[in-house]
Amino acid sequence: xxxxxxxxxxxxxxxxxxxxxxxxxxxxxxxxxxxxxxxxxxxxxxxxxxxxxxxxxxxxxxxxxxxxxxxxxxxxxxxxxxxxxxxxxxxxxxxxxxxxxxxxxxxxxxxxxxxxxxxxxxxxxxxxxxxxxxxxxxxxxxxxxxxxxxxxxxxxxxxxxxxxxxxxxxxxxxxxxxxxxxxxxxxxxxxxxxxxxxxxxxxxxxxxxxxxxxxxxxxxxxxxxxxxxxxxxxxxxxxxxxxxxxxxxxxxxxxxxxxxxxxxxxxxxxxxxxxxxxxxxxx
Amino acid sequence: xxxxxxxxxxxxxxxxxxxxxxxxxxxxxxxxxxxxxxxxxxxxxxxxxxxxxxxxxxxxxxxxxxxxxxxxxxxxxxxxxxxxxxxxxxxxxxxxxxxxxxxxxxxxxxxxxxxxxxxxxxxxxxxxxxxxxxxxxxxxxxxxxxxxxxxxxxxxxxxxxxxxxxxxxxxxxxxxxxxxxxxxxxxxxxxxxxxxxxxxxxxxxxxxxxxxxxxxxxxxxxxxxxxxxxxxxxxxxxxxxxxxxxxxxxxxxxxxxxxxxxxxxxxxxxxxx
Amino acid sequence: xxxxxxxxxxxxxxxxxxxxxxxxxxxxxxxxxxxxxxxxxxxxxxxxxxxxxxxxxxxxxxxxxxxxxxxxxxxxxxxxxxxxxxxxxxxxxxxxxxxxxxxxxxxxxxxxxxxxxxxxxxxxxxxxxxxxxxxxxxxxxxxxxxxxxxxxxxxxxxxxxxxxxxxxxxxxxxxxxxxxxxxxxxxxxxxxxxxxxxxxxxxxxxxxxxxxxxxxxxxxxxxxxxxxxxxxxxxxxxxxxxxxxxxxxxxxxxxxxxxxxxxxxxxxxxxxxxxxxxxxxxxxxxxxxx
Numbered sequence: 001x002x003x004x005x006x007x008x009x010x011x012x013x014x015x016x017x018x019x020x021x022x023x024x025x026x027x028x029x030x031x032x033x034x035x036x037x038x039x040x041x042x043x044x045x046x047x048x049x050x051x052x053x054x055x056x057x058x059x060x061x062x063x064x065x066x067x068x069x070x071x072x073x074x075x076x077x078x079x080x081x082x083x084x085x086x087x088x089x090x091x092x093x094x095x096x097x098x099x100x101x102x103x104x105x106x107x108x109x110x111x112x113x114x115x116x117x118x119x120x121x122x123x124x125x126x127x128x129x130x131x132x133x134x135x136x137x138x139x140x141x142x143x144x145x146x147x148x149x150x151x152x153x154x155x156x157x158x159x160x161x162x163x164x165x166x167x168x169x170x171x172x173x174x175x176x177x178x179x180x181x182x183x184x185x186x187x188x189x190x191x192x193x194x195x196x197x198x199x200x201x202x203x204x205x206x207x208x209x210x211x212x213x214x215x216x217x218x219x220x221x222x223x224x225x226x227x228x229x230x231x232x233x234x235x236x237x238x239x240x241x242x243x244x245x246x247x248x249x250x251x252x253x254x255x256x257x258x259x260x261x262x263x264x265x266x267x268x269x270x271x272x273x274x275x276x277x278x279x280x281x282x283x
Numbered sequence: 284x285x286x287x288x289x290x291x292x293x294x295x296x297x298x299x300x301x302x303x304x305x306x307x308x309x310x311x312x313x314x315x316x317x318x319x320x321x322x323x324x325x326x327x328x329x330x331x332x333x334x335x336x337x338x339x340x341x342x343x344x345x346x347x348x349x350x351x352x353x354x355x356x357x358x359x360x361x362x363x364x365x366x367x368x369x370x371x372x373x374x375x376x377x378x379x380x381x382x383x384x385x386x387x388x389x390x391x392x393x394x395x396x397x398x399x400x401x402x403x404x405x406x407x408x409x410x411x412x413x414x415x416x417x418x419x420x421x422x423x424x425x426x427x428x429x430x431x432x433x434x435x436x437x438x439x440x441x442x443x444x445x446x447x448x449x450x451x452x453x454x455x456x457x458x459x460x461x462x463x464x465x466x467x468x469x470x471x472x473x474x475x476x477x478x479x480x481x482x483x484x485x486x487x488x489x490x491x492x493x494x495x496x497x498x499x500x501x502x503x504x505x506x507x508x509x510x511x512x513x514x515x516x517x518x519x520x521x522x523x524x525x526x527x528x529x530x531x532x533x534x535x536x537x538x539x540x541x542x543x544x545x546x547x548x549x550x551x552x553x554x555x556x
Numbered sequence: 557x558x559x560x561x562x563x564x565x566x567x568x569x570x571x572x573x574x575x576x577x578x579x580x581x582x583x584x585x586x587x588x589x590x591x592x593x594x595x596x597x598x599x600x601x602x603x604x605x606x607x608x609x610x611x612x613x614x615x616x617x618x619x620x621x622x623x624x625x626x627x628x629x630x631x632x633x634x635x636x637x638x639x640x641x642x643x644x645x646x647x648x649x650x651x652x653x654x655x656x657x658x659x660x661x662x663x664x665x666x667x668x669x670x671x672x673x674x675x676x677x678x679x680x681x682x683x684x685x686x687x688x689x690x691x692x693x694x695x696x697x698x699x700x701x702x703x704x705x706x707x708x709x710x711x712x713x714x715x716x717x718x719x720x721x722x723x724x725x726x727x728x729x730x731x732x733x734x735x736x737x738x739x740x741x742x743x744x745x746x747x748x749x750x751x752x753x754x755x756x757x758x759x760x761x762x763x764x765x766x767x768x769x770x771x772x773x774x775x776x777x778x779x780x781x782x783x784x785x786x787x788x789x790x791x792x793x794x795x796x797x798x799x800x801x802x803x804x805x806x807x808x809x810x811x812x813x814x815x816x817x818x819x820x821x822x823x824x825x826x827x828x829x830x831x832x833x834x835x836x837x838x839x840x841x842x843x844x845x846x
Contacts, residue, residue: 047731048702060507084509092507099500102508104416104448111519116509124519146451149598160508176729179598179758181798206731245733250761250803250825257829263836272803276810279832456650462612463651466643467712468635468667485663488653492698 003168003200004036004059004090008068011054011223028054030223031068036202038167041194043211043231044204046220047245055220056172056204060090073167088117091161095173097153106148106156107132107141113164124163131159134197135189151182155189162193168200169193175207183207208235209249212270219244236267251275294411300342301412304522305421307531312409314535318542319398319405327546328397334538335404344411352407353400360399367392419444424522437513445501453494460489559586559609559641559720564618566604566776578604579615580776586720586754591746593763593784594756596773597798602756603646605773606722609754610641639668642718646725648709652697657683657708660697664716675715682715683708685749687741703734707741714745720752721745727762739766760788761802764823772799785821804828811835 011029014022028051036042046052057063058070061077073089075082091113094100103109107128114124132138135155145153154174161169171190175183187210194201203210211217217234219227221244227234234241235248238256247253255269255278263282269275300308315331322328339346353360373387410418423440430436461471464485471482566579579601586592586609596602607613608620611627611634620627627637645651654660661679670678683693686707692700697708706726713721723742727735739755743766746753757763763770763784770787772780774797780787787794791801791809808820808828818835822828 047733062503062507084511087507087509092504094500094504094507096497096500098452099497100504102445102448102501102505104414104444108416108519112505112510113508115516115519116511118515118517121517121519121521124517128519145448164508180800181597208732245731247732247736251807253825254804254807254828254832257825258832261829261833263833272807272810275807276814279811279816279836280814282836459645460651462607463643463645463648464663465612466610466638466645467651467664468638468716469663470635470667485651485653489651493650 002035002037003040003073004034004202005071006032006034006058006065006068008033009055009058009065009070010067011051011058011063012066028223029058029065032220032223032225034218034225036168036200038200039194039198040216041191041201041214042203043214043217044202044220045206045208045211045217045234045246046226047206050220050244051223052204052220053172054223056092056170056202059168059170059202060092061086062092084117088164089166090168090170091164091166093154093157093161093169093171093174095176097150097157097177100157101145101153101160104144105141106137106143106145109145109156110141110159110163113160117164127163127165128159131163132156134162134193135159149182150178151185154178154182154186158186158189158193162197162199166199168202170202170204172204173206174203175205175210183210187213206246208241208247212249219246232268232270234268235270293414294344294348296343296412298341298343298412299527300338300408302527303412303531304524304528305413305417306425306522307528307535308409308413309418309421309425311531311535312406314539315405316402318539318546319401321543322546323394324546327542328394328401330538330542330545331401334542335401335408338408339404342408342412344408348411349404349407352403356399356403360396363395363399364392367395415447416444419447420520420522437516441513449494449497452497453490456493457486457490460486460493558588558623560584560621561608562619562621564608564615564620566608566613567616570616577776579608581618582776582778584771584778584781586752588719588752589750590752590769591743591767592752592754593760593767593770594754594773595758595760595763595770595799597758600773601776602773603724604776606643606724606754606756609720609722610638610643612638612643635667639664639716640718641720642713642716642722644710644713644721644723644726646728648712648726649697649702649705652705652709652712655696656694657688657697657700658693660708661711661715664712668716678715678717679711682711685714685745686711687737703730703737706730706738710738718751720754722754722756724756725758726755727757735762739763742766758799760784760794760800764788764802784823788823789820 009029009032010027012025012027015024015026017023032055044052044055054063058065058077059072061083064078070077072086075086077086101109102112110128110131111124114127119127129138132141135158137152137155137159140148140152145156148156175186178186190201190203191213193199203214205211211231214231217229217231218225219234226244227237227240235252238248238253241248249270251272252269255265255275259265265278265282269278319331322331339349368384368388369382371385371388371391373385375383376386376389377384419440423436426434426436465471469482469485474482561582561584564579564582565577567575567577569575582605594602594605604613608615614628622637622641625632627634652660654663658679661682662675665675665678688704688707688711692704697705700708710726726738726742730738739762742753742755755763755767767784770780770782770784771778772787772794779797780790788801788805791805794801802823804822804825805820808818808822808831811818811832812820816835817838818831822831
């Protein structure tokens with residue numbers, strides 16, 4: 001069994017009008033089956049409203065399934081006795097950097113999780129230090145979070161999760177509110193964690209260039225899993241991605257256009273170098 | 284700009300007073316204020332002044348920062364002085380129209396002024412040398428016996444420290460929404476009171492919505508990080524008394540003793556005004 | 557008729573140790589009808605700059621002229637200026653406050669002191685301009701989706717009938733499709749209404765195919781000010797200041813370095829495709845000739 005597994009996961013919420021009468025039921029997640037292995041880097045893609053964030057919130061027991069089951073490290077998220085274990089195993093980073101930092105000093109914020117878990121004081125300090133170093137924010141440990149850039153704030157949030165020593169970290173659109181530099185910073189930090197510390201990463205995003213390094217990508221649409229595969233497999237279906245309100249990196253799109261014009265190019269080109277090499281062999 | 288307001292008024296410096304445990308500073312401030320109201324002659328105030336002057340000197344905070352805090356109470360101070368000056372019955376020194384200034388009035392007014400000024404300087408000294416966070420920690424710890432009576436001490440302290448973190452963010456947001464509405468032709472300045480109050484709606488509605496959204500997000504983030512109230516919780520920076528803190532307590536109690544003795548109990552005839 | 561910035565600087569806490577220059581010596585002319593991309597990373601001064609254009613911020617030195625008049629001269633009607641130079645802030649949906657969409661859009665024209673009838677006409681036209689369907693007009697703005705809310709907020713500024721429309725990161729937080737929809741809508745609007753548009757962004761790729769001119773800001777100064785193709789030739793310098801040219805620029809440069817004679821000025825995928833096909837055909841002919 002993988003670190004995270006979902007089986008026929010369904011989540012519905014009831015829409016009510018102003019008087020509280022039921023207007024209808026919306027199915028935000030619809031029969032999703034996932035199997036994520038320890039050490040994987042998984043990207044979950046989808047346009048706004050595709051259900052990807054709702055799905056993510058199930059993975060550390062912030063939301064509970066209407067039907068179906070979610071297991072985190074073998075534990076059912078519906079089992080209340082395991083709640084705190086699950087939240088500690090699967091840490092979560094949210095979209096808005098300002099709304100998830102609790103401490104007034106960077107190091108205090110990183111220590112917040114371990115404090116809640118009842119870690120002894122001396123060990124909290126060790127964890128804070130190692131976590132801040134892992135995301136390259138150690139020299140800012142005495143700073144106020146308000147003075148940091150968006151990318152730095154998100155790295156602090158990531159450190160705050162790592163300090164809880166999770167096996168898995170779920171990032172719910174961590175880069176949506178950042179500028180390109182901030183986005184690169186965050187993705188770099190996440191990749192380093194995945195590679196150096198073997199932490200399982202579930203990255204939720206709609207920026208296609210961020211998934212290139214993922215082991216596997218899952219594309220969501222209307223609560224379903226619409227596509228699944230390696231980034232290359234996903235990117236080779238440009239037409240389908242467009243239908244799902246997503247786009248592809250310009251280089252992939254260009255290769256796709258050239259192919260449509262009759263050039264014999266391979267599917268799912270991801271980098272400039274790949275395209276250049278493919279074109280050279282065409283010549 | 285709004286975001287330049289730093290909350291609390293912490294003055295960064297490295298002094299013994301800065302390093303003292305917040306509980307010592309809280310206790311000292313309370314005791315000092317109590318002493319101001321026990322004392323009823325000028326010897327007592329001279330002792331308080333000397334004590335305060337020494338503490339300010341040790342803290343390394345420039346005196347002008349203490350004065351800053353005074354601005355907000357100037358109005359209160361004037362009223363207190365004027366009332367006591369004119370409304371205290373006794374031996375008239377000067378009468379103007381129907382009002383008369385009495386000897387007792389002058390004495391009480393001057394005392395009142397000294398008390399208020401010392402009170403403000405004393406508590407400013409505490410807030411200037413203690414970070415807001417440290418202060419909440421100290422209060423939480425000092426109030427913790429109240430938990431027996433089901434007072435949510437931890438929760439209140441947590442709320443205070445979250446408020447402190449979000450006030451600068453919300454101020455910045457206010458500034459932004461205000462600008463955005465001005466760009467749509469809103470006018471926050473002109474008009475009478477009712478018109479001005481009405482003009483605040485386009486500012487307050489978005490601000491409240493944003494505050495609720497943030498609160499919601501934050502609650503979720505805290506839960507995701509295993510927050511479940513004060514129980515089972517350890518502290519990254521627990522409050523532990525050091526030698527300097529014990530000396531601090533000694534000094535403040537010594538001051539109390541001296542000030543009560545000379546300011547209230549013992550009357551030195553030639554100094555007693 | 558234009559906005560002219562003459563040696564505009566904005567320095568915070570001048571004369572103290574905290575002195576920071578948000579803008580330094582900016583000289584720009586924004587003529588009528590242009591579509592301008594204002595690019596820079598966070599903290600480059602681009603947001604400060606646009607707040608100077610409608611008088612929300614006052615330069616610490618230098619002058620700003622709108623249609624020849626100094627906007628900070630005594631007696632200049634700033635309120636009127638703000639209706640002529642419409643500014644849509646970042647995440648503009650955060651300023652919505654009325655009970656329904658239509659009323660919210662009325663807020664701007666109402667502040668201008670227009671007649672009831674005119675206000676409603678303008679609100680209606682503005683909502684049509686941003687492509688919002690009628691069925692949403694009397695819904696609470698808070699029940700709409702992110703993209704729809706943003707359209708309402710933009711309509712709120714458009715209803716003042718501005719001559720210049722400035723949008724600060726109008727696509728932030730939207731998904732790719734939502735982003736394209738908003739940008740297409742703005743381009744269409746500009747074509748139909750003939751207004752000047754300044755689009756603030758940190759992505760060259762997003763604005764490249766729409767704008768006539770790009771102004772690159774770095775550390776409070778104008779770094780480049782030219783048409784997009786010419787700007788992207790400086791892709792190496794742009795990278796040094798934390799900005800990137802569109803990916804096609806890199807592809808074309810790479811191909812050229814590898815000996816394929818393509819025009820490196822392509823800024824869209826379509827142009828790049830045509831360029832590559834042409835270059836390959838030419839090469840094929842050469843080989844056949846030889």
